[in-house]
Amino acid sequence: xxxxxxKKIKNTKKCRVCSKSISPFMxxxxxxxxxxxxxxxxxxxxYFFHLSPCFCKSCYSFQxxxxxxxxxxxxxxxxxxxxTSNHMKRHFKDFYKWIDRTxxxxxxxxxxxxxxxxxxxxxxxxxxxxxxxxxxxPSSNVANEALKNGVNTLVGFFGKSxxxxxLNNYGKADIVVLANVMCHIxxxxxxxxxxxxxxxxxxxxIFEDPYLLDMLKKVSYDQIYDEHVFMFSAMSxxxxxxxxxxxxxxxxxxxxxxxxxxxxxxxxxxITESSRLKKVLQKExxxxxxxxxxxxxxxxxxxxxxxxxxxxxxxxKKLNKKVIGYAATSKSTTILNxxxxxxNLINFITDTTPIKQDTFSxxxxxxxxxxxxxxxxxxxxxxxxxxxxxxxxxxxxxxxxKKGGTFLTHLK
Numbered sequence: 001x002x003x004x005x006x007k008k009i010k011n012t013k014k015c016r017v018c019s020k021s022i023s024p025f026m027x028x029x030x031x032x033x034x035x036x037x038x039x040x041x042x043x044x045x046x047y048f049f050h051l052s053p054c055f056c057k058s059c060y061s062f063q064x065x066x067x068x069x070x071x072x073x074x075x076x077x078x079x080x081x082x083x084t085s086n087h088m089k090r091h092f093k094d095f096y097k098w099i100d101r102t103x104x105x106x107x108x109x110x111x112x113x114x115x116x117x118x119x120x121x122x123x124x125x126x127x128x129x130x131x132x133x134x135x136x137x138p139s140s141n142v143a144n145e146a147l148k149n150g151v152n153t154l155v156g157f158f159g160k161s162x163x164x165x166x167l168n169n170y171g172k173a174d175i176v177v178l179a180n181v182m183c184h185i186x187x188x189x190x191x192x193x194x195x196x197x198x199x200x201x202x203x204x205x206i207f208e209d210p211y212l213l214d215m216l217k218k219v220s221y222d223q224i225y226d227e228h229v230f231m232f233s234a235m236s237x238x239x240x241x242x243x244x245x246x247x248x249x250x251x252x253x254x255x256x257x258x259x260x261x262x263x264x265x266x267x268x269x270x271i272t273e274s275s276r277l278k279k280v281l282q283k284e285x286x287x288x289x290x291x292x293x294x295x296x297x298x299x300x301x302x303x304x305x306x307x308x309x310x311x312x313x314x315x316x317k318k319l320n321k322k323v324i325g326y327a328a329t330s331k332s333t334t335i336l337n338x339x340x341x342x343x344n345l346i347n348f349i350t351d352t353t354p355i356k357q358d359t360f361s362x363x364x365x366x367x368x369x370x371x372x373x374x375x376x377x378x379x380x381x382x383x384x385x386x387x388x389x390x391x392x393x394x395x396x397x398x399x400x401x402k403k404g405g406t407f408l409t410h411l412k
Contacts, residue, residue: 016186016229017240018059024052025292026299028338032362033068034225034330039359046362051334053224053231055295059239062212062231062295064224067186087392089121091256095179095208096125103175103204104131110174113166113198115158115191116181120146127151134170136162163194172200178207180257183230192244196267205246205265212236213289214259218411219301221338222331222385223258233289234280237263249273251280258388306339309410313345316381324379325349326393326407327386328356328368335385335410337363346383350374375399381406 012023031051038046052065104110110131114123117135119142126133127150135153137143143155156162166173176195185191195205212231215223223231230236234251241248249271250264261280288294316323325332328351335341341364348367351357357370374382382400384390384407394401401407 013065015054015056015059015061016063016188017061017236018056020056020058022054022056022063022065024054024065025295026302027052028221028224028334030363031226031337032333034227034333034362036362037328037356037359037368038362038365043360043365048363049226051224051226051338053295055292057292060233060236060290061240062233062236064226064229067229068226087389088256091254092122092179093125095122099175099177099206100126100129100131103206107174111170111172112175112177113170113173115176115178115195116184117146117151117153118142120149120151120153122177122179123151123153124149132170134166158191158194163198166198172203173198174200174203176203176205178209180209180260182207183209183228183232186229188230188240189244192241192246196244196246199246199267201267203267205241205267206262208254208256208260208262210257211253211259211261213284213287216287216289216294216298218259219298219305220258220411221298221302221305222334222410225330225334227330232261232263233284234261234263234277235284235290237265241265245269247271248277251277253280256388302338305410305412309335309339310341312408313341317345321380322347322378323381323383323408324374325361325366326374326382326384327351327389328353328361329385332385333362336361336366339410340364342366348373349385350382378403379405381408383408387411 012021015022028051030048032046032048047068049068050066053062054065055062112126112131112133114135117123117137120135123133123135133152135146135151136158137146137153137155138157140155143153146153154162154165176199199205209232210223210228212233215231234248238248246265246267247269248263249266252262254260254262313323323346325346328349343366346366348369349361350371350373351368352371356368359368360366361368382405384393386393387409
């Protein structure tokens, strides 16, 4: 029997940003840790929590009502390695080049800090060019991969002890960068204050995260899982960081993670906002991203998406079609558990990441098998959990498509 970690949850609590009262506008039900792929012997002790998003009418923050202890999510067996995707390798190389030419060229001996540096996929570009850098990564297994590749890395959460080490041993930073990490941080006020402290007077905070407006439009509710305690908009980013002396000056749309935004915040408050940022803010206002009614509509759209997906999968089962899952992603955990999809509807999930192979998906316990188990058998339909890498995957799977195979997603 699976074990739930939490008793009945309260209906209201304080917003993590502004401390005003918030409550969930919907729930995805009991949810396991998204990246906790299990062995059979671990089923009985599996950890669950209530996945329920909230919207704060005061500061416009979209956030989870409750979140598991970070130590349960980021640990020595953490199963996400950025370098497993060629698409992400290219993205981070381009990200490095953009930072270098836009913010570092005119600086003497610049210093770059990355919070949540994973396996060093971004910082290795700075390391190769001899640029002073430092990564901070809480998961020791991925941090060790970065260290092996010559990326200076401190293992631990970005807190008081790490900040003290940075200031005492390295000095203040020209750039603090985060990639799909800021949305993981529950104590965001503390981190915003600390980032402001380690930046020099002309420094910049640059971070990328899945973009709230893209998620609402696409109904990509799988972006909501334990690690993503926040989903940001430009409106919410302004409200969070400006009180710590960091001014939002640019917002640049990105294709990564199914729709992301790159935010640029300046320590120098005299720097003016870009025209691009102004356009982003106008779009958000037009979509009513700051109004509660928008999230009530999102709830309805999630329910419609769920029902449509189950109809499709049940129809495929009636037709005796073989359906498998393609890529054991964190996002797949939300889809499978919210829609109650088990191995009767999806036979197994194929994944190229060795640490995930021969395990089972969180919650629904669908077997995770090596990629060859997909390529060497006849599959009718593959559920594309990694839909944000669709372009890359379509090129790779031309043979599957030529044989008449089809891909399915939960998106509109």
